[in-house]
Amino acid sequence: MQALTNRKQQVERKPMTVWEKLYLPSIFKGMGITFSHLFKKKPTINYPEEQRPFSSVFRGLHILNRDEEGREKCTACGLCALSCPAEAITMEAAERQPGEEHLYKEEKYAAKYEINMLRCIFCGLCEEACPKDAIYLSQTFAPANYGRKGFIYNKEDLLIPDPNTDPEGYEKAKGDIGKNIK
């Protein structure tokens, strides 16, 4: 077969010369190589202090979005759960009562909304399936936990902070979503 690159080298099986049998020259050569690595730049990042910036299309923990007035966008249509290949999402719908218009955007809302982060494969299909722009994959990831229960995120964990009462938290949770994607 024809070689695609010219990097292939034939292995030599000649008996070693006396100079090679001394091993010392090659040992010194190897030690020179390792010594040069003392002064190389270290690629390691000191994690909690320094963080590598995520790519703009990074798919991390989910957030449930609110609109500008701070109302939940989710209508509990169940499309995200349906699209989820890992079956990580469950929800229970409820009807909006009069007087709750400032809480929920539409007449139907999700009373319960759970995502099992142990099942989730962070494919982002829920984000694509959502007709209301209610669920997004943010740029953080699930922190470690001692129990399995801790990885089942309910609505309070997922919901983004209210932009009216906590604009800073809202901006932080939203991150770069929607900014870089043109």
Place this chain on the structure above:
Amino acid sequence: MGITQILFWILAITAIFSALMVVISKNPVYSVLWLIVTFFTISGHYILLNAQFLAVVNIIVYAGAIMVLFLFVIMLMNLNKETEPQKSKWLKLAGAVAGGCLLLVLVAGLRHTEKQMTEMVTGDIGLIQNLGKVLFKDYVVPFEISSILFLSAMVGAVVLGKKEPRIPVETEMRKVEETQQAINI
């Protein structure tokens, strides 16, 4: 009682105790370890006699090398309390008598050495310079003869330790053919 005497008594008692333990211990590994302790006490005696060279050489050669080889063998043969063969009563008695005879001879031999002992304590005979001069001036011939003895022992060990010479290919092939024929028949 001076500090020398105190040290002497401590060393002497430890030496005798550990030497006894070499014989008494059921487990061979413990025997060897007690023997090492014995060598240490003997080295201690050498130091008391101001023979530091002898003391250290005793430790390097006996405790450091020979006893390690002993330990090697005992550990690899996995000798322990269970596999220790039970000797008959008569054998034990014979051993005790033989040991007693040796003790008698040693005591008789050492009875008249008091004069030399006092010389040893004050002298520098055991120091390395004096030892070297004595060995290489007064006793050159015995020294060299013993070194030749060592050399021959070494050569003998190498010869004994060598692998068996390879069987020539022809004999091996013939053997193979013979077996094949034997199987065919």
Place this chain on the structure above:
Amino acid sequence: MYLLQIDWWIFFEKLILVAVIVTTALVVAMYSTYAERKIAAFLQDRRGPNRAGPFGLLQPMADGLKLFMKEEIIPMTSSKFLFVLGPMLAMITACMTSAVIPWGSTIDIKGHQVPLQISDINIGILYIFGVVSLGVYGIMIGGWASNNKFSLLAAVRGASQMISYELAMGLSLLAVLMLVGDLRMSSIVNHQIANGWNVLYQPLGFLIFFICALAECNRTPFDLPEAENELNFGYHQEYSSMKLGFYLFAEYINMFISAVVMSTLFFGGYDIPFVNEAAWGNHWWVGLIGFVVLMTKAALFIFLFMWIRWTIPRFRYDQLMNLGWKKLLPLALVNMLITAVVILLLHK
């Protein structure tokens, strides 16, 4: 009886010296573990421990604390006494070697001549050899007492390796002793101060000694007793907690001591190169500078040990024995012969 006449001034002086030197050896060994991890990291483009304290400087304390806190396990079928004795012996023999090393020139404190050496016995070098040859017992006893086949095999390996390399080491040293004509460590150093470092006269001897020192300390490329891919973990496989810590620690002390011995025997000890420090007089700070110089040399050797460890792969067992018996031993003999002939010719 010259050894045992007690003079209280000397007694306290030696006591303080022993305390200082043993503490120094322990602290250096402690920070060798840190240095090893840092150097390994840097040679592999990593950062190494940097969490405990500034630059991770408290890491050795954290490691020690961790080892102390861990559960102590003594296997049911081990022989308990020997199991405990093993690490103790390893530690004691590692610390004992430092007794005859001259750590600095003799200093003058209020009319008292205080040599910075615990004991200048006239067989100094042989003493070191004796103690090093006893270092085998820590490994052997520990390995056997664990009642584990891997431990036993590793112990046997370690012991045979140490015995084999002791021979070549001793022979390479003989050439140095011929040059100096004395076994005292202090006179070896003084001879070098007067006539130049021994490494200039004995480069081959130094090389052999260095390789043997690597083998004696069970350092890579000769770390066969700890070959984890063949022997799981080596002779300290059954050990846990601080007993394991003692084994590991003894290794680092051994490394420090052999670095110091090499600097003393071949690199002039506390001698400062190109400087005639004898002209400065007998002040206390001259001794201190000498001590610092010796430590610097030792630190360079420790760095070299680590540098080699993170560069060269491990030897196979037959290669190890081959190198020791068939290469280094004859080479050391030839070196000794040449030295003897040259000395004989020059003296005539």
